[in-house]
Amino acid sequence: MxxxxxxxxxxxxxxxxxxxxxxxxxxxxxxxxxxxxxxxxxxxxxxxxxxxxxxxxxxxxxxxxxxxxxxxxxxxxxxxxxxxxxxxxxxxxxxxxxxxxxxxxxxxxxxxxxxxxxxxxxxxxxxxxxxxxxxxxxxxxxxxxxxxxxxxxxxxxxxxxxxxxxxxxxxxxxxxxxxxxxxxxxxxxxxxxxxxxxxxxxxxxxxxxxxxxxxxxxxxxxxxxxxxxxxxxxxxxxxxxxxxxxxxxxxxQLENTTKTAVLCGRETVQVRPPYAVELELERLVRDFSAMGYEVKANPYLVSAQNENERIVVFKDGRALVHGTKDVIHAKSVYQKIMG
CATH class of the missing domain: 3.40.50.720 (NAD(P)-binding Rossmann-like Domain)
Incomplete structure (x- = not known):
């Protein structure tokens, strides 16, 4: 050696x-x-x-x-x-x-x-x-x-x-x-x-x-x-x-992976979690705010926007990542937010 x-x-x-x-x-x-x-x-x-x-x-x-x-x-x-x-x-x-x-x-x-x-x-x-x-x-x-x-x-x-x-x-x-x-x-x-x-x-x-x-x-x-x-x-x-x-x-198994779909006619990717969840929207508001997003929320969803993208997350864990058709990028954004 x-x-x-x-x-x-x-x-x-x-x-x-x-x-x-x-x-x-x-x-x-x-x-x-x-x-x-x-x-x-x-x-x-x-x-x-x-x-x-x-x-x-x-x-x-x-x-x-x-x-x-x-x-x-x-x-x-x-x-x-x-x-x-x-x-x-x-x-x-x-x-x-x-x-x-x-x-x-x-x-x-x-x-x-x-x-x-x-x-x-x-x-x-x-x-x-x-x-x-x-x-x-x-x-x-x-x-x-x-x-x-x-x-x-x-x-x-x-x-x-x-x-x-x-x-x-x-x-x-x-x-x-x-x-x-x-x-x-x-x-x-x-x-x-x-x-x-x-x-x-x-x-x-x-x-x-x-x-x-x-x-x-x-x-x-x-x-x-x-x-x-x-x-x-x-x-x-x-x-x-x-x-x-x-x-x-x-x-x-494919059915247990995060699902992504590009919405027809829009620069938006929908991301769904691999299993059923019910999110704490108040925690999401705090997390998005800590990341520098401008946040709006109602009892059903949280909408967060920065200079690059807008993300809407629903209580069932489903999210819309606006401003992209790249499903890999959208999935990456989703996972960074959701942990």
Missing amino acids: SERYSRQILFSGIGEQGQHKLAAKHVLLIGAGALGSANAELLVRAGIGKLTIVDRDYVEESNLQRQQLYTEKDVEQKMPKAAAAKKHLEEINSDTEVHVHIMDATSQSLEPLLQNADLLMDATDNFETRLVINDLAHKYNIPWIFGACVGSFGISFTVIPGKTPCLNCLLRAIPLQGMTCETAGIIGPAVQMTVAYQSAEALKILTENREVLRETFVSFDLWSGQFHNIKTGKSKKADCLTCGSDPSYPFL
Whole structure:
């Protein structure tokens, strides 16, 4: 092994044998934003053999505060995050094979990329995609590492199919959904701490040291100094449709994905949630206001407008994104708002 990895090889948990194992492993990373760019850099610097990145977005100025791979030049050129990540990662370590896909992460787009993947890394910004990752991981028996952060708060959990509860189980036991970076902001240290938990678990899996994997759900708030390490063994459900005794992988089915439709004769995309909801419109008013939108509301809907777009959200979760016919953009806007 080269001098490049000498300090990592000196670490007893990895050693020379572990370094050789890293060089033979393939990670599929979904998302190239704050968590994605930091995890990608750590894995590439560690010497993994192959990294595949999926992301649909491009680099904006507001990303630079916390998304460590990107530069002002990437913003000026409106570079897709995946393409910019590939360029910078190859400059960091030319030995790692980096593949990128600039596309929406859906069950149909992700499934062909799973061949020979040793680990799935979650760096997404919405729970719909995470539940798709969760189903795919269990269908193909691939471990995956969940991570999310907002404000000064972060959470992470390592999912091992056949052993741990899955994300679907956890959602029934632990309240995970709520604020987004668009509504509550985020500080860089919350990203870095979440990535530290994710990437440490990744190194354990990729060097085949599963006996030291953390078996708890970890959450922290760096601003208030709170930290929780939650045991999850009792969260695993025998009737879970993802990891139970008779799995059907519900989030891989088309009827359980967010529905989009371009309205005829209008520059408007309708977005419907994948399951029935009843929204708190007052919370939506607060969230939109915090994001700088001009907001109007009545008992049935909330209308929010800024200089770029107008969005109308109904109590049943349905939304109209005006000013576009791009369904991927409309879906992205919807997921940022809804969390």
